[in-house]
Amino acid sequence: MPVVILSIAAAAIRGTAYYMRKRSKLKDGDKDIAKERQREKKIELSRGGSSLPTVVAHILHPEHELYLDFGQTYRCNACLQYGEGKRYRCRGLCGFRVHPNCALSYKMICDLFQTDLQTYAHKYMHPLSIIKDSSDSNCKHCKNKCKDLIRYHCNTCNKMFHLACAVHPTRLLSFLHPNHELELKTRPIDARCNVCYHSGKSNARVYCCKTCKFYVHPDCAIKFQYVKSLIHVDHILVFRPLPSYESAVCKGCNRECKRWRYTCSVCEGVNYHEDCLLRYEIVRSNASLEEVGHLCKRSFVKAFKDGFKDGFKDDFKDDMKEQFHDESVWDLIAQFLEALFS
Template sequence: MEIERYHIHVHPLTLNKEFDCDFCNESRKGHKFRCDLCNFQICFGCADILIKYHQHREHIEHSSHRHPLILLENTSNISNAKDCKMCLEKIHGQSYYCCAPCKFYIHKSCGELLEEVKHPFHPHHYLTLQMSGPWWRYHCCACGLKFDKCLRYRCGDCKLDMHPECLSLKPTIKCQGHQHDLLTLLEDMSYKSECRACGHDIKNTFYVRCVPCRLDFHVHCGPAAASLPPTVVHKNHNHPLSLVKDDSTLLECDD
């Protein structure tokens, strides 16, 4: 609402004007904190939260940003429409680290990813966290799927990439008859590969993979077939799966 000029002041005066808070991105009224030098302004609610967090929370140093970051937890009321600077996905009510002055935000889960890891799938080199490059072109060596986010672990020497989520995959199947003892039971409906033993396609089924050798086998064809444990636990299934021996070897859940 503008009060008519000249009667009170040479410039238009406004009453309780709405403003966009630079932290929660909401249109707000009422008290605000404002920097006149650069037009930075935040609503009272955000300022209150940020001040409390600055006072009571530890700051962390993180390689993704030159300033210390504070952790904001359970703050769905002020986490509107922020993009994580690491994975480039939206932050929807999850906990996140932030540098408020720079409008720099990252998911807590992204901030906690290790920069370098060693994994039994690639035991001789470190895999390092990558955030750039044409990630959509690469396949994860562990699960065989393409990347749908930019974050990945990579061995640059071997040009080998792995999903951060797939770090939790571990070689679980011991096998004689194969040098690595490193087979992993995987299940994927969209991945298509060829069984190195029988030469037929692998699709819509469980399969075992030796990641270091980049070899896939049907469960009943692979070097593991002779030594598959009677039951295995699979990441996509709550119950142990038991091996049923017949013409088409299946892994079945009894429940």
């Protein structure tokens, strides 16, 4: 019996030592990522800072254009969180104001789709291509599982990368946490993703704001902020966090919404789980669950609304153009999706 106990203890010690070596190596890599992040910021400053458009159109306020300005504390009409400093504001009497990240969240989706991408995430700088792959592999950059069917791939090294990790290898600006930049770092052992509320692999990187203790997995960071769906045809649904002092019930399954959910921008009490919204779109578009379930997990609810079997109908194209206010964004995503399903 003592021999068995000793062998178990020895195995546990070896496992702990291996774990600590892997974590130490990962944190060493964090230092290199931090240096690259600082280098990127210096380049931005030399060019006059990050360039934001001075005028934008917004799907929640189609009546007027929004202008970039600088102001004191305000409440964003999109995410309902408070902000300070840069904002987009209607110059009329509407009082409509949004964070820059909430005004340009569609651009984040557009930026994910690139051809022959060369990125800091891949140290050999080989060009990466977008592929459809269901293999159970880890992202080479963040070390988390690649759960999404769509990912970047290096044909030379046969390495996989999350869409977010490849395009945003050091930092991320997201409507999920609009007031601060998110940095890619090794996840603290006791931290959970603020979107899915799961911890995931301990020896892996997540986007984080250490000031606010906000953490998000790279695959959870890719969300459509605004969705136009026939499940609630009158108004836009917005992806928002549920405040701790509020309760909400999903109109799709009549169960409690515990964290993030899609909620109507106008009507009170209209809430949907992301999963419930996706199931509705799957049934309506006559697509199989297997065909859609792996495809970017639950992230691209809006992008796959119609056309799974119909070759992308014209009303779907019009819907996409209306959401993005930019035909080039639709063209980029449509070409990619049509290639996948052709």
